Amino acid sequence: MPEPKNVYIKCDVLEDLPKLNRDNWLFEIKLLSKELSQNASILQVGSMDGTRIIKLLEARPDLKLTGIEIEAPLVELAKKKVTKAGLKASFVHGDITNPPNLPKFDYVICLNNTLGYIPEQKKAINKMKSLGKNTIISVYGEKFNDELAQSYFKSINLEIDHIDQNAIIMNGFTKVKRFTKEEVDSWNCKITETPIGYFCILNTSKN
Numbered sequence: 001m002p003e004p005k006n007v008y009i010k011c012d013v014l015e016d017l018p019k020l021n022r023d024n025w026l027f028e029i030k031l032l033s034k035e036l037s038q039n040a041s042i043l044q045v046g047s048m049d050g051t052r053i054i055k056l057l058e059a060r061p062d063l064k065l066t067g068i069e070i071e072a073p074l075v076e077l078a079k080k081k082v083t084k085a086g087l088k089a090s091f092v093h094g095d096i097t098n099p100p101n102l103p104k105f106d107y108v109i110c111l112n113n114t115l116g117y118i119p120e121q122k123k124a125i126n127k128m129k130s131l132g133k134n135t136i137i138s139v140y141g142e143k144f145n146d147e148l149a150q151s152y153f154k155s156i157n158l159e160i161d162h163i164d165q166n167a168i169i170m171n172g173f174t175k176v177k178r179f180t181k182e183e184v185d186s187w188n189c190k191i192t193e194t195p196i197g198y199f200c201i202l203n204t205s206k207n
């Protein structure tokens with residue numbers, strides 16, 4: 001059974017991913033750089049080894065970034081990588097569905113279909129909305145078809161057992177979900193189509 005940290009660590013190794021996944025990752029960074037307001041405080045859900053936070057800080061050094069990550073070894077790795085890059089960000093070990101005490105952020109961001117790895121998705125979305133004035137969730141959609149899923153999961157050390165509609169069931173690992181346009185529409189958000197999915201801005205400023 002693959003160890004979670006050995007799988008997740010591959011998600012941001014762009015040169016090993018299929019072109020569409022790589023394009024999608026970079027497209028998310030471009031959209032974020034344009035969308036996030038100056039000096040905003042941001043919580044990234046599933047901050048992995050800090051790669052995304054480093055890329056964001058390179059594009060937008062004004063941002064105040066915090067990552068929350070469920071895998072403790074990845075939290076430690078992220079701290080080291082950010083320091084080595086000469087940048088500043090905070091990282092907390094925790095589960096977004098049951099997070100530790102955190103302040104309110106200008107934005108909570110959850111990218112690269114991270115929501116699809118979280119079994120309690122409704123709970124995760126509600127937590128994100130309660131922690132951020134704005135919540136941005138980017139997920140894979142219909143364009144992440146079965147063929148692309150096969151090559152993507154192979155590139156991150158996972159083997160698909162079978163696909164049941166939008167649930168992709170792995171051998172010895174959590175199942176991963178892709179999302180339909182109908183589902184993301186139900187989040188009542190502003191949607192931008194990405195190379196393989198949907199970049200959704202949920203306005204939660206009334207919270």
Ligand SMILES: C[S@@+](CC[C@H](N)C(=O)[O-])C[C@H]1O[C@@H](n2cnc3c(N)ncnc32)[C@H](O)[C@@H]1O
Nearest residue numbers: 008011046047048052069070095096111112114
């Ligand atoms: C697809 S990878 C993240 C990709 C990458 N950080 C990015 O921005 O493109 C998903 C990450 O979310 C983390 N994760 C999964 N469930 C989580 C949860 N409930 N709370 C916090 N992090 C979680 C995983 O450990 C993993 O590092």
